[in-house]
Amino acid sequence: MASSSGNDDDLTIPRAAINKMIKETLPNVRVANDARELVVNCCTEFIHLISSEANEICNKSDKKTISPEHVINALESLGFASYITEVKDVLQECKTVALKRRKASSRLENLGIPEEELLRQQQELFAKYSCSSS
Amino acid sequence: MAAAVEAPVPAEQDSALCGSEGETRGAEVEEKSQPQTGSTGPAVPHSRLSKLPLARIKALMKTDPDVSLASQESVFIIAKATELFVEMIAKDALVYAQQGKRKTLQRKDLDNAIEAIDEFAFLEGTLD
Secondary structure (H helix, E strand, O other), X not given: OOOOOOOHHHOOOOHHHHHHHHHHHOOXXXXXXXXXXXXXXXXXXXXXXXXXXXXXXXXXXXXXXXXXHHHHHHHHHOOOHHHHHHHHHHHHHHHHHXXXXXXXXXXXXXXXXXXXXXXXXXXXXXXXXXXXXX | OHHHHHOOHHHHHHHHHHHHHHHHHHXXXXXXXXXXXXXXXXXXXXXXXXXXXXXXXXXXXXXXXXOOEEOHHHHHHHHHXXXXXXXXXXXXXXXXXXXXXXXXXXXXXXXXXHHHOHHHHHHHHHOO
16 A cells, blocks of 8 residues: 555545544544545545645635634635634634743743753752762 | 433533543643653644644645645644544534434434535535
8 A cells, every 4th residue: 555655646644643542532432444544535635635725725825824813714714614613713812832842942941050060059959860870 | 302312412512522621621730740851743742632633634635736824733622623523523413313212323323414404515415
């Protein structure tokens, strides 16, 4: 099945990820293998569908890069408006996480510990752990 | 027919939504306890919020020659939409299995769901 590796058009979402999602959605249901295979292929089609539509929407706007808004509009125009609320929630979490990550990096820089002291502490830790491994 | 289709779904949908909310909240807690100091790697925090590999999704998008650049966040929400799609099609197919009094979801249940639901018309090419 995977004989032509390196061929872009054989890309799919990993089967294990799909299996996990199916299991979480339908916990006590047995699912035939060929049904799972079909879901994997449907995901590929879905991704192409949404990206293609989002791309068209992007082209019509004055932007060169597909943005979340383009994707959301694509979902709406393709009849998947029911996904939008959840997608927006998750987008918000994504932005919050990114913001926290940036804040955490800048907080670390402003700890007030001079670099030499940090280096010294680092050396101590290295020494400590190399002793315990040898 | 329509009434029968609607009945089992809402209750399941609620629990599925709660489940996914819990998942993302859990992912956020994980993020706090393991601060990624100085990490500017693009996909790292995102991989905890999505069940699907973002790199693969991006690669899939790029197999379409017309598709230009996409922001990381767009790839991320396409991932999320795909998760919701899987949930939706699985639940819709389940109804057909139940109508057939089967406990195993079979391919023909998906086929039926695809043919019956307008939004899934784009999938008719994947059927035999």
